[in-house]
Amino acid sequence: xxxxxxxxxIRIDLNKHxxxxxxxxxxxxxxxxxxxxDNQIESGYRQSFSLDVDRILHSLAYTRYIDKTQVxxxxxxxxxxxxxxxxxxxxxxxxxxxRFLGLNEDLIEAIALGHDIGHAPFGHDGERYLTELCRANxxxxxxxxxxxxxxxxxxxxxxxxxxxxxxTLDGILCHDGEIHNQQLEPDExxxxxxxxxxxxxxxxxxxxNLVPMTLEGCVVRMADTISYIGRDLEDAIRLNIIQRKDIPxxxxxxxxxxxxxxxYRLVTDVIKNSYQKNxxxxxxxxxxxxxxxxxxxxxxxxxxxKIKKHSTIIKNLFTVLFERFLNDIEKGNHTSVIFTSFLxxxxxxxxxxxxxxxxxxxxxxxxxDQYFLRQFPVEMRPKRIEFAD
Numbered sequence: 001x002x003x004x005x006x007x008x009x010i011r012i013d014l015n016k017h018x019x020x021x022x023x024x025x026x027x028x029x030x031x032x033x034x035x036x037x038d039n040q041i042e043s044g045y046r047q048s049f050s051l052d053v054d055r056i057l058h059s060l061a062y063t064r065y066i067d068k069t070q071v072x073x074x075x076x077x078x079x080x081x082x083x084x085x086x087x088x089x090x091x092x093x094x095x096x097x098x099r100f101l102g103l104n105e106d107l108i109e110a111i112a113l114g115h116d117i118g119h120a121p122f123g124h125d126g127e128r129y130l131t132e133l134c135r136a137n138x139x140x141x142x143x144x145x146x147x148x149x150x151x152x153x154x155x156x157x158x159x160x161x162x163x164x165x166x167x168t169l170d171g172i173l174c175h176d177g178e179i180h181n182q183q184l185e186p187d188e189x190x191x192x193x194x195x196x197x198x199x200x201x202x203x204x205x206x207x208x209n210l211v212p213m214t215l216e217g218c219v220v221r222m223a224d225t226i227s228y229i230g231r232d233l234e235d236a237i238r239l240n241i242i243q244r245k246d247i248p249x250x251x252x253x254x255x256x257x258x259x260x261x262x263x264y265r266l267v268t269d270v271i272k273n274s275y276q277k278n279x280x281x282x283x284x285x286x287x288x289x290x291x292x293x294x295x296x297x298x299x300x301x302x303x304x305x306k307i308k309k310h311s312t313i314i315k316n317l318f319t320v321l322f323e324r325f326l327n328d329i330e331k332g333n334h335t336s337v338i339f340t341s342f343l344x345x346x347x348x349x350x351x352x353x354x355x356x357x358x359x360x361x362x363x364x365x366x367x368x369d370q371y372f373l374r375q376f377p378v379e380m381r382p383k384r385i386e387f388a389d
Contacts, residue, residue, distance in 0.1 A: 004045075007044075007045035008044075008045055010045060011044075011045045011046070011047060014029070014047060015028065015029055015030045015047065018030075018104070021102070022102050022103065022104065023101060023102030023103060023215075023276070025103075025215050025277075025278045026102055026103045026104050026215065026216070027049075027103070027104050027107055027167055027214045027215070027216055028104065029047035029048045029049055029050070029104065029106065029107075030047075030048070031048075031167075032048030032049055032052075032165040032166075032167060032168075033165055033166040033167065033191075033192075034048075034163050034164070034165055034166070035163060035166075035192055036163050038163055047106060048106075048165055049104060049106035049107040049109075049110050049165060049167070049168065050106045052106075052107075052110040052114075052162075052164045052165055052168045053106060053109050053110045053113065055152075055162040055164060056110060056113050056114045056117070056152065056162070056164075057113065059117070059151070059152065059156050059162065060156065061117045061118075061151045061152070061155075061156060061366060062113065062114075062117060064366065064367075064368050065082070065083045065084035065087060065116075065117070066082065066084050066368070067082070067368035067369050067370050067371075068082060068083035068084070068116075068119055068121065068123075068368060068369065069082070069083065069119075069121065069122050069123035069126070069369055070082055070083050070085070070086050070123060070228070070232075070235075071123060071124075071228075071232050071235065071301065071302065071307075072235060072239065072307055073122045073123060073125070073307075073314075073369060074309075074310055074369075074382055074383075074384045075239065075307075075384065076384045077238070077239065079235075079238060080235050080238070080239070081231050081232070081235055083116055083119060083123075086116065086227060086228060086231070087112060087113050087114075087115065087116055088113075089227040089228075089231065090112045090115065090220065090223050090224050090227040091108070091109050091112035091113055092227075093223040093226050093227050093263060093267055094108045094109075094111075094112050094219045094220045094222075094223035095108050095109060095112075096267055097219050097222070097223060097267055097270055097271055097274075097280075098216060098219050100271045100275070101215070101219070101271065101274055101275060103215055103216050103219060104216055107165075107167055107168065107171070107214065107216040107217075108216045108219055108220060110164070110165075110168045110171075111168055111171030111172055111175070111216065111217055111220040112220050112223065114148060114152060114164075114168065114172045115145070115148060115171070115172050115175040115220060115224065116144065116148065117147075117148045117151055117152060117172075118143075118144045118145065118146065118147025118148030118149070118150060118151050118365060119144045119147075119148075119365075120142065120144065120147075120364065120365045120367075121364075121367045121368060121369045121371075121372040122314055122369055122372070124302070125308075125311055125314065125315075126314070126318065127142060127143070127144055129314070129315045129318040129319075130142040130318060130322075130361065130364065130365060131143075133318060133319065133322045133361075134357065134361055137322075137326070137357035138357065139355060139357045139358050139361065140203035140204065141203055141206055142361065142365070143202060143203065143206065144365075145172065145173050145174070145175055145176060145202075146173065146199050146202055146203065147361075147362075147365050148172045148173070149169050149172055149173050149195075149199065150362065151362075151365075151366065152164055152169065152172070153169060154350065155350070155362050155366070158345050158346050158347055158350075159346045159347030159348075159349055159350030159351070160347055160349075166190065166191070166192055166195065166213075167213060167214050167216070167217070169195060170190055170195055170212055170213045170214070170217060171212050171213075171214060171216060171217030171220055171221075173195065173198065173199065173202075173210060174198075174210040174211060174212040174213075174217055174221065175212075175217070175220055175221045175224055176209070176210060176221065179209055180225070180287075180290070180291055180294065181209075181221075181222075182281060182282050182284065182287040183279050183280070183281035183282070184211060184212070184218040184221060184222070184279065184280045184281070185211070185218075185278060185279045186211065186212055186213055186214055186215055186217070186218055186278065187211040187212070187213055188213055188214075189213075190213040198210050215278065215279075215280060218279075218280040219270075219280050221280075222270055222280055222282070223267075225266075225290070225294070226262075226263055226266040226267060226270075227263070229262060229266075229290065229293055229294060229297065230255075230258070230259035230260075230261075230262030230263055231259050232297055232301055232302075233247065233259065233262075233293075233297065233301070234258070234259045236297075236300070236301045236304075239307075241300075241301060241304055241306055241307065242300050242301065244257055244258075246296075246300065247293070247296065248292055248293070248296050250289065250292050251289045251290070251292040251293040251296065253289075254285060254286060254289040255286070255289050255290070255293060262293075265286070266282070266286065266290065269282055269283055269286040270282060309382075310382035310383075313382045314382065317372070317373075317376060317380070318364070320376075321364060321372070321375055322360055322364060324336075325338045325360045325363060325364070326356060326357060326360050329356045329359060329360065330356065337375070338359070338360070338363050342359075342362075342363040342366075343359070
């Protein structure tokens with residue numbers, strides 16, 4: 001047996017080990033479903049979801065996480081969470097849960113690392129501004145979870161996509177951390193056709209609750225909230241936007257008042273209430289405390305005018321940029337950066353299947369905060385907000 005055959009045999013043995021050792025509710029690597037046949041899986045030694053992790057890590061969109069807003073943008077402080085750290089925290093928390101529940105950690109990691117890859121510059125504010133522009137141009141609302149699938153499945157590799165597994169893309173689409181669920185049970189009957197239908201449904205009905213097809217996807221969805229809720233509190237306290245004593249006692253009595261304690265208690269509660277079950281769940285008491293804490297964050301952090309100082313300027317810049325690039329495409333201005341950077345060498349399949357407004361949406365959504373601002377002269381860019389460090 002040559003070395004390639006030996007490596008392939010190791011993959012086969014690893015797949016068998018999964019079947020013997022994982023939970024009966026886990027998604028096994030050999031169950032990974034792709035749109036197209038993939039020689040790297042058929043002839044290689046890596047397992048399906050492990051390969052998805054590698055492809056996401058090596059995507060250009062993943063590289064741009066480094067300068068994507070989590071909550072606070074244009075803040076002069078080096079210790080505030082950016083999107084790159086958030087997805088790593090989600091990956092760690094969800095893999096911890098998955099390990100104790102006997103689930104597929106490779107699939108969990110792929111979903112966690114890819115779940116926010118479609119976020120626009122300037123976080124959820126940027127998402128709202130882009131939604132208005134997309135709707136005005138007849139292409140439906142903008143949703144970062146849909147855009148994450150769009151990047152990985154359609155835009156990356158110059159329009160060829162990464163041919164990721166259905167289970168990975170589904171988990172990314174359904175992560176929806178803004179919707180609270182005490183309990184999630186997988187919606188197992190899915191296909192690529194249903195994935196496309198759910199994307200269309202979500203565009204037209206933003207508040208619809210899409211449920212992941214795997215228990216691993218359900219874990220990541222819960223871990224998304226677990227990872228940001230306490231971290232956002234710490235960032236806000238660091239910036240003196242709130243004080244620790246402001247955290248409601250109804251929440252802190254059960255969850256604690258530091259990020260470390262909050263994460264530990266939420267993770268532990270999920271493990272205890274999901275062990276050997278085909279559901280991922282919080283206890284009712286912890287779930288209620290988490291709802292209370294989320295509402296506190298919304299009112300005192302996410303909607304706080306102290307961090308919205310430049311929101312009007314940023315919104316106007318989104319409008320200017322969208323109209324500029326739309327005009328460049330319509331007039332065939334090939335000196336524009338949308339041609340020289342984004343559309344250069346783009347696959348014909350992408351060009352023929354996307355409207356001009358969809359192309360502009362994809363280009364702007366993929367920008368980092370600083371790249372977005374560099375599209376404007378210095379005098380048009382908002383100044384950073386200074387908080388005490």
